[in-house]
Amino acid sequence: MQTELADFARQHADGPEAADILRACVHCGFCTATCPTYQLFGDELDGPRGRIYLIKQVLEGQAPTERTQLHLDRCLTCRACETACPSGVKYGRLVEIGRELLAERRPRGWRAQAARRALAWVLTGGAFAPLLAVGRLLRPVLPMRLGAQLAPARAAGTWPRTPRARRMLLLAGCVQPALAPNINAATARVFDALGIEVLTVARAGCCGALRHHLDQQAAAREDMRRNIDAWWPAIEAGAEAILVNASGCGTMLKDYGVLLRADPAYAAKAARISALARDLCEVLPPLVAALAPRLGPAVSTRVVFHPPCSLQHGQQLRGVVEGMLVALGAQVLPFADAPLCCGSAGTYSLLQPAVSATLRERKLAALTAPRPEVILSANIGCLTQLSGGATPVQHWIEWLDERLR
Template identity: 60%
Template sequence: MQTNLADFIKGTPAGDEAEAILRACVHCGFCTATCPTYQLLGDELDGPRGRIYLIKQVLEGAPVTAKTQTHLDRCLTCRNCESTCPSGVKYGRLVDIGRHVVDQRVQRPLRERALRFALKEALPRRWLFTPVYKAGQALRPLLSKGLQDKLRPAAKPGHWPSRPHARTMLVLDGCVQPAMAPNINAATARVLDALGVQLINVAKAGCCGALRHHMNEQEAALDDMRRNIDAWWPYVETIEAIVMTASGCGATVKEYGHLLAHDARYAAKAQRIAQLARDLCEVLPQFETELAALVQGRITERVVYHPPCTLQHGQQIRGRVEQVLRAVGVDVRLCADSHLCCGSAGTYSILQPALSQQLRDNKVAELEACAPDVIVSANIGCLSQLQSGTEVPVRHWIELIDAALT
């Protein structure tokens, strides 16, 4: 695709990156076949190819309108299109650049600005989000059904093993997961402890930066990333990995090296942290024999797995969760159209509720068609989104293994 970028962005790091991405696109349209919003709305501008054209026009200096902003807002950033694209177009990076430019040119309505401000300020701050979330749970019977669905009781975390092992790893606690599903990281710590690995949670690490980055607070997001790097850096020489139990966080931490490449103080450190980041499903395959011996076929439920977009498209990891579960005797299934997004997508379920709910209902229908006893996934957003639409228990897959060990 030929480009002629406007002076305001030409020659800048963002401009150079956007130009390379745009020129890789051959506008073949394969991406539209797997785009969830295009499938729902049938509008070319609500698919990747149409959004790429819109971003190209914006970066070339064309007038920016609220309509342009709306089409970009409707994108889930699921990156399904990246898995489909034969030319390797890095659409996720391009849409982040395009949204940032558009939001600088188009002022949102006051109510929308207020909502986005609340999300950007509250969700990444665990000390603020956790008490608010717990208050919501306490008041749950008085709230609307939509809010009740998002505030379901969380499993108690149980004990966190403290015995030392020769092998150590860190884990990212994140921002919303400790309140919404505190058992996930505790279960991970218990499973790794049984395998001879000590899992350490560094208290000063927090939000991975994804939330603010995708809401165009990119400088604040970079500060979140720098804080995490500073928190983890003293452990770098003694750990094997930084474990991610939320694939959305993992997709972002693995991009720290790229996102901080122009920061002279943090570029090298960010690259090292990104190299250490591992999704949990990348860590456990080395222990399959030990896990199989420990679990001994104790998981008897009919299990259906929903692979998060941030794992299968963002990190390009497929089949690893199923591999681990099958190694311990689980006959895990995938539903039809398992490549499609469930509609969570970070704050998307709040900012685009109608589209999000439609995608959720479609996904839940496919999952329930498999007659599961339990649905498992690998990202806190997906877990919350799916549980809000079904009475079938929805859990992180590591919780199944942890329960079988006790």
């Protein structure tokens, strides 16, 4: 689509990139079909094609109102539209730029800004674990759904400490160790069984995605630099990869190179981090055959796998986990609308609770329709979002870990 950039946009660092992305869009509308909010609202403005138009209006200098803000806020950034787009429109990047420009052109009210800052602080800082503990104590008096989602975490079990010749770093994450400590431990045990030592580095924290998606780009870059510094010694010492077992964070790590490209001190290191970042499903499939003799029977064999958007759209890793699960003897049941988001989308579930709840209901209905024994997924956000229903929810690495003898 043709775009006439306004002066401010032409001078903005990201303006020309946005115009290039817009040019690729031919307005075919294929994207609307896979957009969760378009399915929900049936309004062009709540689909990618309409949002592209809204962003285009901002870039062309028209004064946006709170309605443009609303429609951009409602976007989950699930990027299902990118998978569907035959023209290769980088929508995820465009909406990031759009939000940044919009925040400049039309700053949010102080309340909204304060709330967003507080949210980032709580989730990524040291306050999350204690608050979660309080929440869990209060479960009996909390509304049912929230209570259900604050169910006690599965115990992490033991972390293998055997030194191994092969070593890989693991991004520990920010909310995950508190919400579901077993995921990291299970990862460590499965890799240990394969003769690979999994290392975490204490100083590394949030990958930066939380702040990045709350319009706090500068703070997000701080997160990235801190992590790079924390991992660098281990990388120099020969760590083969940076494993990520939360696909949302994996997507972010793979973007470090792009996001820090203008930082002369970190650009090269960031690119190296992005090159080393691996979702578990990019490392394990060739290795699991070796695991077979050590595996007991699965507790549950009828499974559904909810592919997180960050995995299937963000990282374009489709069908890999499912294929591995089948190879491991699971019956992976098909279900409707697999490309659609569950409504978690990072902090979205907190900022857009009504939309998020509806998407959760729909996703759970679709996932449980084939009557699985367990719902498996690959991202802490999705796992939390989908928990609390009648069907148990697990990271697939936990499902695999349970079978280790």
